[in-house]
Amino acid sequence: MTSSILTTENVKLYYGDKEALHDINLSFPEKGITALIGPSGSGKSTYIRAINRMHDLTDGVTVTGNFMFKGKNIYAPTTDTVALRKEIGMVFQQPNPFPFSVYDNVAFGLRIAGEKNKAVIDEKVEKALKQAAVWDEVKDVLNKSALSLSGGQQQRVSIARTLAVSPDILLLDEPTSALDPVSSHKIEETLMNIRNDYTIIIVTHNMSQASRISDRTAFFMDGNLIEISPTKELFTEPKEQATQDYISGRFG
Numbered sequence: 001m002t003s004s005i006l007t008t009e010n011v012k013l014y015y016g017d018k019e020a021l022h023d024i025n026l027s028f029p030e031k032g033i034t035a036l037i038g039p040s041g042s043g044k045s046t047y048i049r050a051i052n053r054m055h056d057l058t059d060g061v062t063v064t065g066n067f068m069f070k071g072k073n074i075y076a077p078t079t080d081t082v083a084l085r086k087e088i089g090m091v092f093q094q095p096n097p098f099p100f101s102v103y104d105n106v107a108f109g110l111r112i113a114g115e116k117n118k119a120v121i122d123e124k125v126e127k128a129l130k131q132a133a134v135w136d137e138v139k140d141v142l143n144k145s146a147l148s149l150s151g152g153q154q155q156r157v158s159i160a161r162t163l164a165v166s167p168d169i170l171l172l173d174e175p176t177s178a179l180d181p182v183s184s185h186k187i188e189e190t191l192m193n194i195r196n197d198y199t200i201i202i203v204t205h206n207m208s209q210a211s212r213i214s215d216r217t218a219f220f221m222d223g224n225l226i227e228i229s230p231t232k233e234l235f236t237e238p239k240e241q242a243t244q245d246y247i248s249g250r251f252g
């Protein structure tokens with residue numbers, strides 16, 4: 001059996017009094033892509049944001065359950081959340097480069113981590129931009145503002161910024177839903193290129209995207225994990241009627 005890099009058990013999450021996640025049990029093997037699908041409001045974003053403690057930044061949110069990452073309790077009081085978010089990086093729906101140059105965006109996390117050697121930073125910036133499949137498009141404009149790039153390029157620079165600090169896990173929350181089809185395709189290619197190097201968890205509304213790129217797919221509904229299966233199986237022989245109804249377009 002493959003060992004899990006991340007295990008989440010009996011996860012509940014409350015916004016105020018409202019229970020938005022009901023007892024989620026989900027583990028992730030090292031490397032590969034897991035897609036989370038489900039109707040709007042089913043709890044997909046809420047769940048992945050719990051993994052790197054993004055909810056700590058919002059008042060009134062209570063998280064219970066066990067989150068174990070490489071044998072450590074994510075919610076232990078001693079966890080350094082800045083360090084945690086380097087190991088478990090996140091890319092959002094809207095590309096969100098800082099208003100700095102392309103180079104400085106990708107170098108940002110390295111500098112925060114104390115790296116001062118220019119040659120090392122140069123090398124890591126280039127590697128991350130190559131991994132994110134945007135190097136060829138930006139290598140001659142590294143000193144220009146990242147905000148001058150197209151949305152699709154900005155999103156790949158955001159991915160490069162996250163990869164530059166060598167995370168173990170990459171969380172992506174609908175990373176292509178604000179992009180045109182060509183840019184979306186490039187992001188998908190990027191994820192396929194790095195699937196053997198990182199553990200990737202992607203929330204997507206796009207079922208064909210999930211079936212194209214992921215190894216496993218989890219179906220969420222109303223704050224419940226309905227089923228998790230190898231992707232091909234989930235889309236051809238789902239175990240649950242609710243999954244069947246959703247993938248055949250009967251609701252959501």
Ligand SMILES: Nc1ncnc2c1ncn2[C@@H]1O[C@H](COP(=O)(O)OP(=O)(O)OP(=O)(O)O)[C@@H](O)[C@H]1O
Pocket residue numbers: 015020038039040041042043044045046047058205
């Ligand atoms: N900050 C918040 N305060 C209160 N309720 C919230 C908050 N964020 C989300 N919710 C509620 O939690 C539930 C799950 O929302 P969530 O955004 O996780 O779903 P989702 O599956 O990611 O949806 P979508 O696909 O539309 O992004 C919904 O009922 C939503 O209204």
